[in-house]
Amino acid sequence: MDYTILVVEDEPVQLESLAGFLSKQGYRVVKASHPEQALQSIRNSAVDIVLSDFKMPGMSGVKLLEAIKAINPSIQVIIMTAYGTVESATDAMKLGAVDYITKPIDLYRLQVLIRNIVERKQLISENRLLREQLTDRFSVDGIIAESSAMSQVLNVAGRIADSNASVLITGETGTGKELIARTVHFSGSRHNNPFVAVNCAALPDTLLESELFGHEKGAFTGADRQRKGRFETAEGGTLFIDEVGEIPLSLQVKLLRVLQEKTFERIGSNISLQANARIVAATNRDLEAMIREGSFRQDLFYRLNVVSIRIPPLRERREDIPPLVEGFIRRFASENNKRIAGISREAMDSLMKYSYPGNVRELENIIQQSVVLSRSETIMRNDLPVRLNDGSEISDQVTSGDGAFTEKVEAFEKSLILDALGVSGQVQTRAAELLGISERHLRYKLKKYGMK
Numbered sequence: 394m395d396y397t398i399l400v401v402e403d404e405p406v407q408l409e410s411l412a413g414f415l416s417k418q419g420y421r422v423v424k425a426s427h428p429e430q431a432l433q434s435i436r437n438s439a440v441d442i443v444l445s446d447f448k449m450p451g452m453s454g455v456k457l458l459e460a461i462k463a464i465n466p467s468i469q470v471i472i473m474t475a476y477g478t479v480e481s482a483t484d485a486m487k488l489g490a491v492d493y494i495t496k497p498i499d500l501y502r503l504q505v506l507i508r509n510i511v512e513r514k515q516l517i518s519e520n521r522l523l524r525e526q527l528t529d530r531f532s533v534d535g536i537i538a539e540s541s542a543m544s545q546v547l548n549v550a551g552r553i554a555d556s557n558a559s560v561l562i563t564g565e566t567g568t569g570k571e572l573i574a575r576t577v578h579f580s581g582s583r584h585n586n587p588f589v590a591v592n593c594a595a596l597p598d599t600l601l602e603s604e605l606f607g608h609e610k611g612a613f614t615g616a617d618r619q620r621k622g623r624f625e626t627a628e629g630g631t632l633f634i635d636e637v638g639e640i641p642l643s644l645q646v647k648l649l650r651v652l653q654e655k656t657f658e659r660i661g662s663n664i665s666l667q668a669n670a671r672i673v674a675a676t677n678r679d680l681e682a683m684i685r686e687g688s689f690r691q692d693l694f695y696r697l698n699v700v701s702i703r704i705p706p707l708r709e710r711r712e713d714i715p716p717l718v719e720g721f722i723r724r725f726a727s728e729n730n731k732r733i734a735g736i737s738r739e740a741m742d743s744l745m746k747y748s749y750p751g752n753v754r755e756l757e758n759i760i761q762q763s764v765v766l767s768r769s770e771t772i773m774r775n776d777l778p779v780r781l782n783d784g785s786e787i788s789d790q791v792t793s794g795d796g797a798f799t800e801k802v803e804a805f806e807k808s809l810i811l812d813a814l815g816v817s818g819q820v821q822t823r824a825a826e827l828l829g830i831s832e833r834h835l836r837y838k839l840k841k842y843g844m845k
């Protein structure tokens with residue numbers, strides 16, 4: 394284990410026995426028999442945890458604690474105290490000690506205490522790492538928004554980033570809903586707190602409830618230990634409720650209550666906890682139609698939709714295609730160690746004409762595939778998936794000029810899906826991949842068009 398514990402104790406036998414016990418647990422141990430020596434060690438080596446006696450000659454435990462925190466506030470200090478001085482130990486906790494343990498030391502308790510501190514430290518550094526990666530990958534600079542429709546989306550996202558109002562992001566699959574949700578979070582005052590996502594489509598109803606609210610040990614069969622829900626982990630940050638249209642009605646009532654009252658309980662507990670995460674929800678479903686059908690609650694919709702952001706499909710903002718293509722080429726060329734200078738005119742023409750049922754994600758997949766396949770420094774029309782190269786079909790249909798836009802788009806979608814199913818030998822997972830849409834979305838389309 395890569396953790397260093399400094400043991401400070403003026404009683405030599407006790408010092409040796411604690412140090413011996415902790416190094417057997419796998420920690421690196423540094424010993425100090427008086428406070429001055431302890432401070433010296435802290436200045437000279439990377440100490441993670443200090444286990445210190447409270448009453449020592451030369452300097453009180455409180456003074457030592459203050460001195461440690463002044464040198465490095467991230468060091469976790471545990472105070473050891475004789476039974477009679479518990480009160481001053483709690484004073485020490487007010488000054489920033491993480492915990493105290495009474496003498497004679499119960500070694501089992503000490504072991505648990507230290508393990509908890511180590512786990513928490515690990516979690517914090519993992520979170521920080523993750524957050525840095527996310528900020529990097531999803532910084533506002535990473536979003537390409539040339540079209541006026543998308544600049545407007547970014548503009549709204551920026552303006553509401555600091556508020557607490559719930560946000561509902563709507564848009565077809567792959568339009569960038571999650572990216573915008575992250576933008577709202579990372580450009581606002583909550584950016585140092587967690588961004589926690591829960592995908593309501595990915596979980597069965599029973600698990601979804603415990604995922605959101607957490608549960609106590611024994612709350613239901615299989616709940617063999619207490620678990621925090623996403624509302625709790627998102628504390629002070631943003632809870633991204635993805636595919637919110639998939640929440641069953643029974644759970645919609647519970648979610649509504651949390652949004653109204655700002656409190657919730659873990660399943661199996663009657664203790665109310667504060668829900669202070671900002672809610673950003675997303676869906677590709679038409680919630681208003683679902684309200685009319687009775688499958689989504691209107692009151693919940695109003696709660697979620699305080700700010701609404703609609704991301705238009707890519708085919709309605711074709712100005713974004715060239716800069717997206719350029720950005721994706723750069724990214725995938727570097728990821729694949731390929732030198733790609735650009736894209737031929739014909740290839741770009743095909744990309745501009747295509748309808749993108751899978752939106753930006755589909756374009757991203759197309760470019761990734763082309764970069765991998767490309768044998769020259771320029772992406773050629775032949776490097777693009779076949780489905781793009783009969784773009785002539787579209788322009789023929791458009792120039793025939795008899796309106797009926799929706800029918801044409803649908804006919805085209807159907808033919809694309811048939812193609813993809815043909816190529817993939819009727820394997821839906823692969824067909825969805827080829828189309829650059831989720832399997833779920835493919836199933837939805839199949840159902841919609843009555844295709845089997």
Ligand SMILES: Nc1ncnc2c1ncn2[C@@H]1O[C@H](COP(=O)(O)OP(=O)(O)OP(=O)(O)O)[C@@H](O)[C@H]1O
Pocket residue numbers: 535536537538564565566567568569570571572573677717753754757831
């Ligand atoms: N404006 C943009 N600039 C750069 N990349 C984008 C943009 N919009 C979307 N993307 C990329 O497209 C992919 C899909 O985006 P995202 O996952 O946010 O879409 P979504 O709307 O949540 O999709 P789904 O409905 O399928 O969940 C991601 O890899 C994202 O980085």
Ligand SMILES: [Mg+2]
Pocket residue numbers: 570571635
């Ligand atoms: Mg998404």
